Amino acid sequence: SSPSPPPLGTFIDNGALELVEVLGYGGYGVVYRAVDTYSLKPTSYAVKCLPHSQKRNTARQRQLHMREITLHKLASAHPNVVTLHRVIEDYQYTYIVMDYCPDGDLFAQILHHRRYLGNNALIKDVFLQLLDAVEYCHSLHIYHRDLKPENVLCFDGGLRLAITDFGLATTDEMSTEFRTGSVYHMSPECQGAYFTPTRTYSPLFNDIWSLGIILLNLITGRNPWKSAAPDDCTFQAYLRDPLHFLPTVLPISEEVNQLLVRTLEVDWRHRITLREMRAAVKEIDSF
Template structure:
């Protein structure tokens, strides 16, 4: 079990992100722009100079890393590769290992992440059909990850990319993912999306929690984001007055958000404090499919919509909770998972310098030998282990909670909720993204 990610590396000798712009990797892939910069590296836009196909390239720094930090990089790459067999997970196309960094070539989604599509473009709020389509795709991706023993632990709109004019979404960023069914990595992820059991260790001997239901809780917050453009609370903790109010009154969310009765009922199943009783993903999918509407114009809202200085237009509800009619979108069919494309377990192929691979239509053939035409650095192409096939749809995926159902570790949440005074609440805006690469 790997613990919570180590601190950021010391970047001794690390070149500036813009220094790599224009560089051609493997003789064909040219870095053209910078998408983001984080503690562990840089994400670039890139283009295949022979096919003009765009890609994104994650340059993970190797200089100054401790062995533990290297293991986290390797784990992210390996788990992402296994998960990318699903069509709603961003494809990991190729890995190239250079002396100073590891280049991870991934699918490029030019429409950005789900966060910007919700807050800046207002693409899903008021559009129940589109929101349902997107959320079902997210459910499929997460269920597939769980079926092969991968738990994301950082599900949030910033880690979901959008394509096809919002019709298709893809799960990304496996930097905090784990293969541990039970984990003791408390505080792992983003506070807005963490489950209560993930916040702080429970009293001994229950100093661990199940990874799967923690992901389910995060899915519930994303569902509120998609439908209302808000977060239900800042933190699912006793320190958060909004969350305590919800613990005291299960109907509380309908008083601050324009939720339909059906969606409110679904959220109660997701936001079950006891992880052993929390809804499973297959059951959640069925409820979402049957949900006639996500929002309601008759929702009892205790406070008026905030004024513009406190609620920019991109965060505001559409027309003060008025639902915009849209054409129906049919649910997605069961995805056909591609066969594994890599067969050898972490074998390495040496790359000769100064040659190019002009025989292939794409630079990313798993068996090709290519090189860098603009640098004297040699690249090693890393072949990952095989991916796993998903189980047939409808097969129940189960998990064992580290806490017995009868255990009362979560009772302090209930007790603290009784101390909440009757005050006016308003839902917090969606948190600005914090990019960590």
């Protein structure tokens, strides 16, 4: 079993950081807000705490932690990727020290603050920021595989976005690790058998599908279906009439519909590229 997470008030990094608040829990461990005890003006950081497992699979787990850290660090040079400042190790935990954002994640901005509804200029601006970040990751052959509003953090009251959580990221051009990510934003081919004629899928085009769902989240505050799978009746309805279905259930413009038909293309081999997506988004006047 893994050690229980460190209590609030714990000091790490030779006393330089104090863990003062829990920001969130996940399958990986806990994210804290930590305060820099040495600086004159108190600076906050987000600290992700990964416990070291006591079980036999420790080597595999260690490998996954190192993969996450390495890929996040590489991507973190981009302004729309959350900055990873440093990594601290002790015998029980690995701590990843990152930018803290008091404005929370994109999920909260969409759901609780209704930040983007009806604001065409803002939707375009922040979605292009996301495209920038993902395009940068892809240029380094880093594929995120868990793009969703909960993994996009907000700065400046939601005007600047940055992606985070590289726990499922890969550098594999083709993958057999199915069902990675959250089901609302997962491409049909990543869910396995039914839509995967090739027994493998492209993490790159899986990310593009996820971006299409995030665009819908930004515009409408809703998800088009629960799962892009054969047993989801809303997704089935989309498959029966992909050219016309989305505007009948969601308040989107025909311009957006045209883009989404190409983004939410079930055969990933015919899906839109990021470059084409950027060009299309720039042309949209009304979302």
